[in-house]
Structures are given as structure tokens and as C-alpha cells.
Amino acid sequence: MIKFLPILLAVVYGVVMYRFSAWRLRAELDARSTELVDPVLKPVIDRMARALDLPRIKVHIYEIDPVNGLAAPDGRIFITRGFYEKFRKGEVSAEEMASVIAHELGHTALGHSRRRMIDFSGQNALRTALAMVLNRVLPGLGPMVAGFVMSLVMARLSQSDEFEADAYASALMTKAGLGTAPQKSLFRKLETLTGARGAAMPAWLLSHPKTDKRIAAIEANEAKWGV
Template identity: 60%
Template sequence: MLRLLPLLLAIGYGLVLWSFSARNLKRQLDSRSRRLRDSHLQPILDRLAAAMGVAEVPVHVYEVSPVNGLAAPDGRVFLTEGFMRLYRDGRVSAEEIASVVAHELGHVAHGHARRRMIDFTGQNALRAVLVPVLGRLVPFAGVWLAGLISTALAARLSQRDEFEADEFASALLIKAGFGTGPQISLFEKLDRLTGSPGAAAPAWLLTHPAAEARIRAIRSNEARWR
């Protein structure tokens, strides 16, 4: 039992840290967000709602500058003010905004927030197991290697979630009559719009897959479905 104590403590620590982070995020979102109201975007959102068979797709604007979308742990969908600024400037179309919303709805539909909580606690548990083992095998570098391995695993799991959300978005966009064109066109220009360097880190350490890989997967899915 004592041998399992570090593992149990790591799992408990992960659960507490995740819970704290989720509560903190909710407070930030509640205090710095507003309901999206846009006469040109509303018909687009209504088409997504009709394709899903629901009355509406509520979207909120998170008043921060980075360009991003977010599916909160409580199921709400957010677009950042930075994304909305690109839309108002004409650099992102209404249909491309719809593709972001559809992607975040994919995270909600697949329960990725709950899965990431499990993944996060598992990552902490894996690190707790690897640190003493690698510390004995590779003195001084063991802790660093344990962190690298657990980070790579977390990135792999996060990339899986992104591909799943992309697949859901593609199906929803096709059903709503938009097709996957807006999804692909946004990925083609997203790095340029956000200033994100495509090769800032090895692909297996990135939490989001490379845009080229996502575009290939979208086209492959669409060809298979059609």
C-alpha cells in the first residue's frame, strides 16, 4: 500500500489542480464574456442549430486578445475578442467563424473537457512513476526525461481530441450546407493571422496538430463520406 502512496497522491493532486483550474476559468469567463450578438452571424449560427436539431447554438465572446475558440468545461462555447476582431476586419468570413463554433461544439459533444481531466491526472500519475525509475537509471536527467515523456503523451492525447473535434465540425458543416471549405480555408491562413510559428516545437510536443495534417484529415473524411 505504501508503494502506491506516491501514485495515489499524484492522482489526487491532479484532480485538485484540475478542479481549481476549472473553477478559476469559469470565474474568468463569467466576468469577462458577453453573449455574441451579430446580425450577420446569427443566420449562420441558426443553420448550425438546425443541422443539430436544437433551438439555438449560444456563443459567447471572451474579451481577451489572443485568437482562439474555447469549449468550457460546463459546455459553453466561446470565441475570443481577438477572433471577432479578425471577423470585423474582414480577415475571417462568417462561414469560417461557423467552422470554429462547429469545432468547439465537437469538443462539447465528445466530452473532451472531462477526458482531459482524466488525461491530466494520468499524466501526473505517470510522472510520479517515471521520476524515481528514470532518476535511478539516468541520474540528473531522470526528472527532465519523465517530464518530457509525460508532456509528449499529453500532447498526443490533445491532438487526438483536436482531430475528433475537426471531424465533428466537418460533418456538421456539411449537414448545414457550408461544406468543409470554410474549415480548410481558415486552417490555411490561421498561422499567418495568429503569428504562430509552424515549427516552434516538435509536432509530437504540440497540443494542436499541424494545420497541414488537419487539412489532410478533413479532406480524407469528406472523400470517404461522399
């Protein structure tokens, strides 16, 4: 029993971290967000709502500067203030913003948002347990090796989620009559919009797939769907 104690402690730690992280995220979003009300964006969002047979799609503005979108574990969809300001300045079109919302709707519909929160907590638990085990074999190196292994695993899972959410967004945008062109054009802008410098990192360590691979996947789906 004693030899399994580190693993048991890691599992308990993971559960506690999941509950705490979910509570903290919800509190943060409640305190720093308001509903998005924009007369230019409303028509394209309404088109997607009709495509989904929904009365409306509620979107929130998260008051932070980084350019990003977010699907919360409770199902809410957020666009950051930084992203919204890019739209207001004309750097992002209404249709491109709609593609971001469609992508985040995909994360929610496919269960990624809640699973990511669980994965994050589980990752911490597994890293702790793996580090304890490896440290017996590789004294002093266990935590580093465990961290590297978990980074590889989580990056692969995250990239898979992104491809799935992209496909959902493509299908929704197509059904809504908006097409996938805004989705692809936004991808080409993202590194400039976000000021990203991740291009120097190995693609398999990035949480999001490379732009060219995302666009290629969208075009492959279009060919498969006969769009």
C-alpha cells in the same frame, strides 16, 4: 505500503488539481465573457442549430486578445475577442467563424473538453509519480525525462481530439449547407492570424496537427462520405 506512497500522493494531487483547475477556469470565464450577439454571424450559427435540431447555439466572447476558440468543460462555447476582431476587420468570414464554432461544438459533443481538464490534472499527477520513480534510477534527470514522456503522450492525445473535432465540424458544416471550404480556408490562415511560430517544433510535440494533415483528413472524410 510505503513504496506506493508517492503514487498515492500523486493521485490525490491530481484530484485536487482537477477540482481547483475546473473552479478557476469557470470563475475566469464567468468574469471575462459576454454572450456573442452579431447580426452577420447569427444566420450561419442558426443554420448549424437547425442542422442539430437545436433552438439555438449560444456562443460567448472571451475577453482576451489571442486568436482562439474554446469549449469549456461545462459545455459553453467561446470565441476570443481577438478572433472576433479578426472577423470584424474582414480577415475572417462569417462561414469561417462558423467552422470554429462547429469545431468547439465537436469538442463538447465528443466529451473532449471535460476529459482534457481531467487529463491535465492526471498529467501533472503522473509526471510527479514518474519523476519520483525515475529519479531513483536517474538521479537529477528523473523530472526532465518524466516531463518529456508526458509531453509526448499528451500531444498525441490532443492531436487525436483535434482530428475528431475537425471531422465533427465537417459533418455539421456539410449538413448545414455551409460546406467544408470555410473550414479549410481558415486552417490556411491560422498561422498568420495567430502569429504562430510552432512550425519549427516537431509535429509530434504540437498539441494541434499540422495544417496540411488537417486539410487532408477533411478531404479524406469528404471522399468517404461522397460529398
